Amino acid sequence: MNRDIIAQDAAMAFADHHLHIPDRFVRADEVPAAGEVVVVGGDDESSELPVVDMARLLDPEHREEEIAWLGSACRSWGFFQLINHGVDQAVIQKMKENTVQFFELPLEDKNTVAVRPGGIEGFGHHFRSSAGKLDWAENLIVQTQPFQQRNLDFWPSNPPTFRDSIDKYTTEMSNLAMRLLRFMASDLGVEQEPLLAAFRGKRQSTALHHYPPCRHPEKVIGIAPHSDGFGLTLLLQVDDTPGLQVSNGGRWHPVRPLPVPGAFVINIGESLEVLTNGLYTSVFHRVVVDAERDRVTVAVFQDACIDGVLKPLPELGEPRYHAIGKSEYFKGHTTEVVGQGERFIDTLKK
Ligand SMILES: O=C(O)CCC(=O)C(=O)O
Numbered sequence: 001m002n003r004d005i006i007a008q009d010a011a012m013a014f015a016d017h018h019l020h021i022p023d024r025f026v027r028a029d030e031v032p033a034a035g036e037v038v039v040v041g042g043d044d045e046s047s048e049l050p051v052v053d054m055a056r057l058l059d060p061e062h063r064e065e066e067i068a069w070l071g072s073a074c075r076s077w078g079f080f081q082l083i084n085h086g087v088d089q090a091v092i093q094k095m096k097e098n099t100v101q102f103f104e105l106p107l108e109d110k111n112t113v114a115v116r117p118g119g120i121e122g123f124g125h126h127f128r129s130s131a132g133k134l135d136w137a138e139n140l141i142v143q144t145q146p147f148q149q150r151n152l153d154f155w156p157s158n159p160p161t162f163r164d165s166i167d168k169y170t171t172e173m174s175n176l177a178m179r180l181l182r183f184m185a186s187d188l189g190v191e192q193e194p195l196l197a198a199f200r201g202k203r204q205s206t207a208l209h210h211y212p213p214c215r216h217p218e219k220v221i222g223i224a225p226h227s228d229g230f231g232l233t234l235l236l237q238v239d240d241t242p243g244l245q246v247s248n249g250g251r252w253h254p255v256r257p258l259p260v261p262g263a264f265v266i267n268i269g270e271s272l273e274v275l276t277n278g279l280y281t282s283v284f285h286r287v288v289v290d291a292e293r294d295r296v297t298v299a300v301f302q303d304a305c306i307d308g309v310l311k312p313l314p315e316l317g318e319p320r321y322h323a324i325g326k327s328e329y330f331k332g333h334t335t336e337v338v339g340q341g342e343r344f345i346d347t348l349k350k
């Protein structure tokens with residue numbers, strides 16, 4: 001996985017999408033653009049990502065039905081969109097604005113928080129290199145929880161309200177994750193507390209993504225196919241540019257940004273798949289680039305483990321995964337020495 005600073009030539013290619021695409025970004029296999037992905041059934045609703053309604057989860061009259069719907073989304077898709085989530089719209093709006101403002105800054109300003117050799121936090125990346133190819137994106141990653149582990153050296157001070165926006169927004173996301181986990185516990189038929197405890201006080205990491213347009217979107221990729229390593233991912237699409245695609249039934253399904261203000265895309269990470277003993281699924285997804293429009297997103301990753309170990313909740317019966325220490329797990333997940341189409345947790349399966 002690449003952890004590089006964004007150099008001037010990449011920034012120039014990103015800034016002017018009529019320029020030549022540097023070879024380091026050109027994939028050998030054609031990447032179908034969002035509009036060209038073949039989806040079984042076309043407009044068939046079954047090929048659309050499920051939409052979960054938090055208002056229904058909170059309403060005693062609809063709760064049971066909506067919990068079952070949430071559960072089926074987590075089991076069969078590992079992904080859903082969440083509406084009526086109750087997160088403060090002003091906090092979301094400020095986070096969106098500041099994120100866009102940050103990416104609009106000149107490269108040298110963004111590089112004041114550049115990644116450092118061997119590090120993960122900061123501005124830069126091009127991470128999921130396959131066959132030495134780089135992703136068509138620039139990213140800012142900061143660890144946002146636990147509070148004591150925040151390293152403000154990587155938190156941009158420009159725009160001036162950015163640190164405050166990140167703080168407020170990610171606090172909202174921790175709370176939202178906890179709210180969702182209560183309903184997931186219900187669906188799984190386990191006590192809430194052990195599931196919540198697996199997430200409480202654990203790492204929260206925040207990734208801001210900017211996918212510039214590219215005149216040949218089929219030659220590059222925004223994020224190569226991967227599954228997320230943490231427990232739960234909460235994704236905010238800042239604009240309505242499509243790009244995220246989810247693998248299901250051997251096909252890529254485009255996620256349509258909903259015309260609802262501030263819907264979130266939520267997905268199950270590999271750690272939660274293990275915790276649920278495989279009941280919930282962590283699936284491959286990728287981002288394709290648009291020919292004309294920028295795309296900006298904010299991903300918040302909530303980590304989970306039980307006393308420093310990743311293993312299924314004991315309540316869920318005979319474990320189907322070998323337990324693994326969290327640091328060993330991370331090493332495995334980030335080096336990804338696994339076969340094509342395989343996830344690191346597949347190597348833990350019994
Ligand atoms: O930007 C997106 O739509 C997805 C980002 C993503 O998959 C990730 O950060 O792991």
Ligand SMILES: [Fe+2]
Nearest residue numbers: 226227228285
């Ligand atoms: Fe992801």
